[in-house]
Amino acid sequence: MPLHKSLFVDLAIVLALILIGAAGYWFSPLLLPKSDITATVAPGCDLQRQACAATLPDGGRIELSISPRPIPVLQPLAIEVRVSGLAVRQAMIDFAGVGMDMGYNRPALSAAGPDRFAGSASLPVCVTGTMPWQATVLLETESQRIAVPFRFASSTH
Numbered sequence: 001m002p003l004h005k006s007l008f009v010d011l012a013i014v015l016a017l018i019l020i021g022a023a024g025y026w027f028s029p030l031l032l033p034k035s036d037i038t039a040t041v042a043p044g045c046d047l048q049r050q051a052c053a054a055t056l057p058d059g060g061r062i063e064l065s066i067s068p069r070p071i072p073v074l075q076p077l078a079i080e081v082r083v084s085g086l087a088v089r090q091a092m093i094d095f096a097g098v099g100m101d102m103g104y105n106r107p108a109l110s111a112a113g114p115d116r117f118a119g120s121a122s123l124p125v126c127v128t129g130t131m132p133w134q135a136t137v138l139l140e141t142e143s144q145r146i147a148v149p150f151r152f153a154s155s156t157h
Contacts, residue, residue: 041149064135073124076122078118093107135149
């Protein structure tokens, strides 16, 4: 292979790698949302039985409710998020399998009244029977992005 063709191939490979890296950086927030604040839910709260809440460091509060209960797979779920102490512009919920990729499942929630957001989703079925999930509430205010992970397990039985 002549030197100029080899150099062209090398430059094309380097350019392709740079473009792949740039695309990964640009689109990474879609799969791994960046957040300014991450809060944790009080231990012992069970979304299968009740709504669960988390308190933010600045005093804001976020409550997540999923119905029907217990949370089924392959059926429509009603999602409700209530907030206090925050002026939220946008709300979403991201469902992710814990330890198992179950695909992209991040529905947007619509404003459903003052400090209340609602939407619907469904969970895919897992062939292992019981599946641990993380439902991360993603909120965007004027100045920050907030992520609050809630954990629960679903069962096909």
